[in-house]
Amino acid sequence: MAYITHQQLLDRPGSRELAEVASDEAKDMVPYELMALTLSGGDRSAFDEVQIADADEALARIDDAVADADGIIEGYLRKGGYPLPLSPVPRVVVVWCRAITRYYLHKNRRGLESDDIIARDYKDALRLLEQTAIGKLSLGADDEVIEAGVGMPQVTKGSSRIRDALRDF
Numbered sequence: 001m002a003y004i005t006h007q008q009l010l011d012r013p014g015s016r017e018l019a020e021v022a023s024d025e026a027k028d029m030v031p032y033e034l035m036a037l038t039l040s041g042g043d044r045s046a047f048d049e050v051q052i053a054d055a056d057e058a059l060a061r062i063d064d065a066v067a068d069a070d071g072i073i074e075g076y077l078r079k080g081g082y083p084l085p086l087s088p089v090p091r092v093v094v095v096w097c098r099a100i101t102r103y104y105l106h107k108n109r110r111g112l113e114s115d116d117i118i119a120r121d122y123k124d125a126l127r128l129l130e131q132t133a134i135g136k137l138s139l140g141a142d143d144e145v146i147e148a149g150v151g152m153p154q155v156t157k158g159s160s161r162i163r164d165a166l167r168d169f
Contacts, residue, residue, distance in 0.1 A: 001085035002066050003073055003097040006039040009062065013102060015039060021105040022058035022065075030055045062105065069100035076129035082139070090139040096125040 009018060015036035023029040030038075031051065037044045038055040039062075047055075073096060074084050086093060103122035113119040131137035 001070070001087070002063075003070050003086065003089050003093050004066060004101065006041075006059075006062075008094060009066075009098070009101070010036060010039040012098065017102075018062060018105070019058065021107075022061045024054060024057060027054055030058045062101070065101045065104040066097065068104055069097045072100055072126075073097060073129060076126075076133045080133035080135065086139075092128075092139060096129060099125040 015032045018039070019030045019032050019035035022035075031047070034044060034047050034051055034055045035058065036042070038052075038059050044052050044055070073093060077086070078084060099118075099121035102118050106118050109116055109118065128137060132139065
């Protein structure tokens with residue numbers, strides 16, 4: 001199950017970035033408009049067969065990056081005891097999936113990773129996934145993970161050494 005939809009990727013980072021990073025390097029870049037239509041399932045009849053085939057290949061690369069991101073996310077969440085796949089998908093998981101997918105698609109980044117927003121977002125996603133896996137971060141109000149022994153203290157009737165000793169005070 002994909003933790004981010006084509007529409008969510010179209011909304012952000014958008015067809016321009018996705019066309020630039022997912023197009024075959026040996027071919028012409030997929031036009032932004034065609035990439036948007038491919039992601040949204042729109043009418044692509046205004047484009048020729050070669051362009052449509054190139055857009056489909058770009059979409060396959062995007063889907064591969066999403067599948068890789070999903071695998072990373074599920075690896076961490078499985079470690080944390082979450083029931084998988086997540087349904088509905090918490091918003092924070094969509095954000096993490098977007099960050100990891102972008103990182104995988106931007107395979108030819110240049111420059112220092114310390115100055116790279118895509119690398120920073122990727123590292124942040126992994127850090128937050130780790131925090132979730134060890135129980136320090138919740139996926140939200142509907143988080144179903146329950147740690148054994150965590151909750152309200154239990155009071156039972158009957159005698160207790162501590163309770164009996166405290167009566168003297």
